[in-house]
Amino acid sequence: MSGEHASTRIIEGYARGGDDLAPDEVWAVEAHLETCPVCRERLAAMVGAEVPAVASLVATVWSGLEPRLAVTATMPRGRRWSARLSRWMTPTMAPWLAMVVAVTLLALLLDRADTGSGTGTGSGSDFGLGFGFGFGEVSLVLLLAPILPVLGVAASWSRGLDPAYELTASVPRAGLDLVLRRTASVLGVVVPALLVGGWATGVMVAQWLLPCLAFTAATLALGGVVGVTRAAVALGAVWAAAVVAPTLAASRTAFVLQPGVLPAWGLILALGIGVVIARRGAYSELGAHR
Amino acid sequence: MTSAVSAADIAPTSYAWEIRATGLKVRAGRKRMAVDGLDLSLGLGVHGLLGPNGAGKTTLIRALATVLRPAGGTLELLGETVRGMGEHRAVRRRIGYLPQEFGYYRRFTVREFVEYMAWLKEVPKAEIPAAVQRAVERVGLADRADDRMKALSGGMVRRAGIAQAIVNDPTILLLDEPTVGLDPAQRLRFRELLQELGTDTCVLVSTHLVEDVAAACTDVVLFAEGRLVFQGPPDELASVGGPEHVGDSPLERGYSALLLNSEQEKGTW
Numbered sequence: 001m002s003g004e005h006a007s008t009r010i011i012e013g014y015a016r017g018g019d020d021l022a023p024d025e026v027w028a029v030e031a032h033l034e035t036c037p038v039c040r041e042r043l044a045a046m047v048g049a050e051v052p053a054v055a056s057l058v059a060t061v062w063s064g065l066e067p068r069l070a071v072t073a074t075m076p077r078g079r080r081w082s083a084r085l086s087r088w089m090t091p092t093m094a095p096w097l098a099m100v101v102a103v104t105l106l107a108l109l110l111d112r113a114d115t116g117s118g119t120g121t122g123s124g125s126d127f128g129l130g131f132g133f134g135f136g137e138v139s140l141v142l143l144l145a146p147i148l149p150v151l152g153v154a155a156s157w158s159r160g161l162d163p164a165y166e167l168t169a170s171v172p173r174a175g176l177d178l179v180l181r182r183t184a185s186v187l188g189v190v191v192p193a194l195l196v197g198g199w200a201t202g203v204m205v206a207q208w209l210l211p212c213l214a215f216t217a218a219t220l221a222l223g224g225v226v227g228v229t230r231a232a233v234a235l236g237a238v239w240a241a242a243v244v245a246p247t248l249a250a251s252r253t254a255f256v257l258q259p260g261v262l263p264a265w266g267l268i269l270a271l272g273i274g275v276v277i278a279r280r281g282a283y284s285e286l287g288a289h290r
Numbered sequence: 291m292t293s294a295v296s297a298a299d300i301a302p303t304s305y306a307w308e309i310r311a312t313g314l315k316v317r318a319g320r321k322r323m324a325v326d327g328l329d330l331s332l333g334l335g336v337h338g339l340l341g342p343n344g345a346g347k348t349t350l351i352r353a354l355a356t357v358l359r360p361a362g363g364t365l366e367l368l369g370e371t372v373r374g375m376g377e378h379r380a381v382r383r384r385i386g387y388l389p390q391e392f393g394y395y396r397r398f399t400v401r402e403f404v405e406y407m408a409w410l411k412e413v414p415k416a417e418i419p420a421a422v423q424r425a426v427e428r429v430g431l432a433d434r435a436d437d438r439m440k441a442l443s444g445g446m447v448r449r450a451g452i453a454q455a456i457v458n459d460p461t462i463l464l465l466d467e468p469t470v471g472l473d474p475a476q477r478l479r480f481r482e483l484l485q486e487l488g489t490d491t492c493v494l495v496s497t498h499l500v501e502d503v504a505a506a507c508t509d510v511v512l513f514a515e516g517r518l519v520f521q522g523p524p525d526e527l528a529s530v531g532g533p534e535h536v537g538d539s540p541l542e543r544g545y546s547a548l549l550l551n552s553e554q555e556k557g558t559w
Contacts, residue, residue: 086406091395163393167454170355170389171410172382178410284378286357 006032006039015046015054088185092162096155097189100148104193107140111201141197142257143247145208146215147239148194152186153219154232159289161229169286176280179288183216207257210265215239217272224275224282227290305369307331308462308492309354313363316346316353324349326516327363336488338503338524339496340545341513347496348390350513351466354494355387368461383412386460390467390496392451396440400431400450403439407454425457428483430476444471452480456487463493469502481506500541512548519552 006014006029013020014029021029033040047054089097155161157179168174191209198208215235222231247254255261282288309332318324324346341347352358353365356378365372367381394403404422413421426435429449439447448471455463469477484506487493494511497503503510503524510527512520520527524541531543535550 083402083405083409086395086398086402087409091397164395165393166357166389167387167392167394167407168410169357170382170385170387171407172379172412173410174382175379284357285359286352 005036005042008042011039011042011046012050015043015051017054088181090156090162090164090182093152093155093182093186096152096161097186100152100186100190101193103144103148104141104190104197107144108197108200111140111197139201139203141194141201142203142208143244145194145198146211147236149183149186149190149212149216150219150232150235152190153183153216153223154229156182156186156228157223157283157289158229158232159227162289165289166286169284169289175284176276179220179283183220187213187216204259206262207259210262210269211257214265214269214272217269217276221272221275221279223288224279228288230290303369305366307333307366308368309494310366311363312365314350314353314360314365315362316349316358317361318346318349323361324516325353328513328516328518330511330518330521332492332494332509332511334488334490334492335508336484336493336495336506337509337511338507339494339511339513340498340500340503341496341519342549343498345514346516347513348466351387351464351494351496352389354462355385355464356382379412383458384461386455386458386463388451388455388465388468390470394439394447394450397438399436399438400426400442400453401435403450404454404457408457411458413458421457421459425453428456429453430479445473445476448472449476449480452483461491463487463491465493465495467496467498469497469499477502500537500539500545504539504541512545514549514552517552520548 010021010025010029014026029039033043047058157165159165162168168178191212194208194212195205197203198205219228219231219235222235223229225231226234243254243256247257256264309330311328311330314325314328314330315323316325326346328350339347339350349358353360354367356367356372360372368384370381372378372381395406398406401422404425405418408418408421423432423435426432429452431446431449431453434442434446439450442450448468452465452468455465469480472480481502484493484495488506488508495502495507507524510520510522510524511518512527520530527544527548528540529544531537531540531545531547533543535543535547537543537546
């Protein structure tokens with residue numbers, strides 16, 4: 001209510017009560033007062049100055065309330081950052097994300113140690129002894145990049161890890177919107193960590209970023225059908241069996257991670273995104289949390 | 291400042307029943323049909339959902355909360371037919387739901403938890419602090435509002451759960467076993483709250499405690515083997531039972547009489 005305000009006559013009449021104002025004027029001024037702080041202030045001043053009966057009544061009410069107000073704790077200022085953060089990730093995701101970052105750093109360290117020593121035994125039999133010595137040319141960062149965000153996504157939308165999953169599934173905001181928020185927060189943590197790792201080990205960005213995004217999209221797409229946790233476990237197993245194991249055994253970069261295969265990863269990414277959008281309703285049901 | 295009465299508050303309703311199910315079927319797990327051909331109409335008031343263990347109460351409440359998709363039949367909530375996937379946003383804003391085993395984040399304070407739920411329920415941002423305070427006061431947790439959830443007793447956690455369910459002033463309120471873990475005094479207070487809510491809300495409370503129903507409910511829904519056995523006021527349920535039936539109160543005797551009948555029809559004991 002910026003433009004028009006109640007006239008002084010009306011405010012004065014309202015403050016006095018009685019028959020000064022017609023009923024329709026009373027309704028109008030009450031409706032106006034609800035939305036207009038300026039006129040409420042004028043009314044308060046008017047009551048204080050002109051209408052001692054009302055002022056003393058208000059004072060009585062205040063004196064009755066004051067002892068109770070004194071013992072009621074005032075609402076503390078909320079921890080705003082934590083409220084804002086919880087819109088992007090659940091508190092249970094934090095340890096998982098910390099673990100993902102730790103694994104990235106570890107992979108980076110092992111890669112550095114590997115290139116630093118420059119000795120690849122290539123036997124593949126002494127994993128227990130020196131993880132970093134077994135795979136010569138292969139970058140661990142590259143090998144782990146696709147699977148790390150999948151862990152985070154699973155943690156963000158899973159029955160076992162998110163205690164509030166049933167409450168979350170029942171709210172209006174549940175669904176693709178919330179899934180994407182949480183996925184974005186996972187990628188927001190994982191991608192910078194990998195970026196540092198990739199830059200330090202000299203791996204081309206697209207070479208790990210595309211598989212990373214493709215796997216994330218595939219987890220979400222499959223998750224809409226069988227549940228995000230199951231999808232993450234299945235894709236993790238596929239990755240371990242089809243890429244990690246052969247790479248470690250042969251100690252050279254697997255075929256699927258060669259730069260020439262990148263268009264295929266791009267295709268998987270596009271497909272995954274398409275399926276996620278087409279089945280966006282699935283994320284607002286309990287099934288997606290399995 | 292928001293207007294005291296909004297246009298939505300005085301708009302006439304365009305539906306006869308808040309909840310209306312016709313031939314509703316809902317699967318629990320892959321094979322079992324936990325709700326099997328249910329016809330149910332619920333209006334304003336407090337409806338007590340009674341039934342033996344495994345009767346499908348939780349599955350029914352989940353379907354009404356739109357987190358499980360019906361396998362058959364029709365379900366109308368607030369006049370809107372619920373079908374397919376992901377079309378429930380508007381309906382869900384007007385539903386409050388407390389699951390039986392409700393999880394929460396232990397590090398949140400009660401206020402943060404209810405605020406977070408209010409955000410998830412798309413309560414307008416400007417109204418969240420007041421709505422949270424009102425909900426927390428209604429369940430009697432105002433003095434513990436800034437304690438962490440992990441510091442609360444079981445009964446208080448349950449009350450925090452009720453607070454999150456009512457924070458969006460729902461028209462349909464679904465409570466799955468809300469009285470578990472409440473002590474007798476809290477239970478009495480909870481019944482008062484239910485009666486208060488029932489004046490302008492369609493409350494469905496699932497419970498296995500017959501005395502809760504007697505004290506707080508305007509209507510009893512007796513549910514067994516996925517079907518409706520009885521629906522009517524508590525007095526009518528009490529009048530069904532005779533002295534030959536098992537139970538300590540008229541309501542319990544009526545309950546066991548009706549369940550006995552429905553089981554005899556099926557030929558089992």
